[in-house]
Amino acid sequence: MNLNMKKTLILSGFCLGIAFPLQAWQAVNTPVVLPAEQSLQGVNVEEERARIKIARDAALKEYKDALNACYQQVVVSNCKMDAQQKKIEIDNDLRRQEILLNSYQRQQTTDKALQRIEEKQSADKQTDEEEKRIEFHNIYLDKLQENLDKNEKHLQQQEEIEANREKFEKRMEEIKERQRRQQEKAAEVAKKRADYQRKLDEAEKHRQQVEGDSANRKQPPEPPLPKPRPEDMPK
DSSP: OOHHHHHHHHHHHHHHHHSSOOHHHHHTTOOOOOOTTOOGGGOOHHHHHHHHHHHHHHHHHHHHHHHHHHTTSSOHHHHHHHHHHHHHHHHHHHHHHHHHHHHHHHHHHHHHHHHHHHHHHHHHHHHHHHHHHHHHHHHHHHHHHHHHHHHHHHHHHHHHHHHHHHHHHHHHHHHHHHHHHHHHHHHHHHHHHHHHHHHHHHHHHHHHHHHHHHHHHTOOOOOOOOOOOGGGSOO
């Protein structure tokens, strides 16, 4: 049974209990009927308790007055029984209203307690949601920072690679330059060696020619061409 249904039942019982005015309440002009359309939220508990107390006091006064009147009659016992019965009916009806009012007040207390619990749960839920949002943002920031660190490390590696590439290219150029100089030097050495060998060949050829000519003329041979000096040897 939900809260609204409980409130409706309590209000219905309360209104039924006070919808039938009794003579004692009429005697003191006490209002006993609440409008049927009045909601439970409109019931003032303290005013209703005061009204019930006034009605109970009025019923007690009427009962005492009735007893005094009974002593003036011939049949006292029957009159006292009637007065007592009326007093019991009024007390029972007031007690029923009081029980309904107590139930309603307990329901109000329960509603307020439930409302406080709901408000607390709502506040706790908001706090939990806020903590989750903060946690999610922290996770996002941690991930972002991690990615930035990775990117920074990657950029540093790229810079090192570029620097190494520049060093490699510079070193390669230096090696190529050395190779070029060595090739030029080797070519120069080979040219000097070829020139030296050519001179040796020419000297030998000249010697042989001179010797041949001398043998033909039977004359002393001409002195041979000078041999290349050691310093002319290619290095």
